[in-house]
Amino acid sequence: MARLHNPIRFFTDEELYAIHQTSLQILENPGIRIDAPNGLKLFEDAGAEVSYKDKVAKIPSHLMEEVMKKTRGETWELHGKEHRVKIGGEDIVFTTYAGKIRDTRIIRFDGSCAYVLDLEAKERRIANSRDVIDGIRLNDALKNIHVVSFPVNDQTLAPELRTVHAAADLVKNTTKPGGIDIFDVNEAKYVLRIAEAVAGGKEELRKKPILTTFVELNSPLTIDDRTVDLIIMYTKEYLPIGISTMPIAGLTGPCTLAGDLALANAEVWAGIGIAKLTDPNAPVQVFPGPDPLTYDMRTCSALYSGVERGMFYAGKIQLYAEFYNIASGSTGFKADAPLPGIQATYEKLMSGLLPILAGATEVGNIGYVDHNLTYSPEQTVLDCEMADMIDRVIRGIEVSEETLALDVIRQVGIKGNFLMSKHTSKHAKTEFWYPELANRLYWDTWKKQGSRDILDAAKAKVQEILKIHHPKPLDRSSEKEIDAIVKKADKELKKT
């Protein structure tokens, strides 16, 4: 049980209100561009001022607040189980709720990188299908990972076929729920059929959405036609879709953090609006939701783990939990460092810890370095160790008669020692966190044992898992069905 009693808060109640108001005003003027007439019509029918010529919907605040009310109190738990908790009712006025730190959280592994890191050579190489499957297998085995996606894209496959192949690889190589990036409705149709084949039909899939997806809006203030179609499709299927947006502060969003958050918040609500106006009972998932990046204005690189990004995560989780009453997750455990090492570690720890301390329901995506371009199997197991360590922090310090240990202190008395106490043997295994990879030996012992670096330990662990771990296979008939779906997709999606 989490014993940290208050989540970190970056904003006062008044500041939350100011961000919310700014987002509403953005959606009123200039509004949002929606590159699809069906998306525009949804807002027009609900009372927005729509220009089909400019493809812009100016959304009045009262309309957006209706959408917000319909979304309040919804939480989504993955693990293939639909779990909706509606806190309060439609008559809720906008007040703040206390946020809370979650007892447990989902750690996600996803990335669709182009490269795999060869740690020994300090080189990255283009990923192939073997890397995809090994990455999924590795994460299937790691206990700290709850949602698995594909680590890399098979760069040898035609782009239009990758999503469907990846979905098939996922369900064949992990029993954990999967997350998948989809950019096109045509691909999504095949992905859903694969998911149905595993779940055992359409209805079963609704109850157990084993493959989640998320779409990205286009900052500033644009939703493209493919994204509109995907949101509507998932809404009609009653499958959760994550709506996210990644403005880059100073480039595709204002340079100031508050302004960027207000913009991203406006965009995400417009996206949720498409779902909720299609069907008010549609499930939406605020993962990652507003997900702004910062930018190194000296070297021109988009930063996945600038320290401000962790602040964004925490601020956004507070905004959603306290103001909109929606539990949400964020990305995290990110690194811009090219290689695993000191820089990657502090970047990852900061961007992973901040959202968790703010009450994230899920955090991802682990396993990457190099601005999220390169997947490192070794970094994946290191990230799991960090997540495990954070879990210990969240467990906090238990205060009870047992843990205050007055009797034990009296028993041992002045100048005694506690090693012989049963109290010590009872608590030593659970009170402290024990790392699997970190080195805690004294110098001489460490030398004697071969001066091993933590990266050696990470490498050995990866090799061991890949040697012995074979995920539970699907039953033969589902596997056959999936192979047939992939074959059909190959034929129908392939561009000449």
Added chain:
Amino acid sequence: MRAELHHPHSTERCHFLQSKDVGKILDELANCVMNGDYESVQNVAKKALDAKCDPVVAVEQGLAKGLKVVGDSFGRGEAFLPDLVQAAAAMKAGVEIIKTAIPKGFELKSLGSIVIGTVEGDIHDIGKSILAAMFEANGFTVHDLGVDVSSTRFLETTGEVKPNIVAMSALLTTTLARMPEVIKGLGKAGLRQKVKVMVGGAPVTREWADEIGADAHGTDASEGIIKAKQLVGAKSK
């Protein structure tokens, strides 16, 4: 950059009677670019023309001089990206006015023309647009096709405008494979020998550029400019 006036059909030069104030105005033009003042640069450019400043001089010793200062400072890590792109925008705005004084038949010599776009399936705009702005500021003529550009559109435009360079950008790992499609298409259309191909974007590497047979690859906008200049045989700086 070298700004030269040239006439496509003769070696004739045109002459301008410059007033004495020109030196001060040139400094003002340079300052406008250095400060990224893309709003008032046009008034100063008009002032330069009123003072009968030679357009080539106005560009070379005014606008371009300012841009070089910012570019060098950016290279040293002192100026930041917004300083650079705003300076480039000021340069472009200034050139627009200066161009109006160029006699009919003459034109400001371009380093070459570039067709640029983000490949099909990819709607990432900002990196491509930064590079396009910097190409223009460096004296290239740019045809920006925008984002989600199909192979067909790349090929059609290449056939129409006959550029020196075709530049492709991709940010998604799924859309990288569109790049070799365009290159193959150029080959089939008999255009490959007539243009140079540049590729860029976060997931693009030198190895990838080599593998797909691109002529150059830049890891960032500054390197992109250097590479483009090399491709058209122009000197850098």
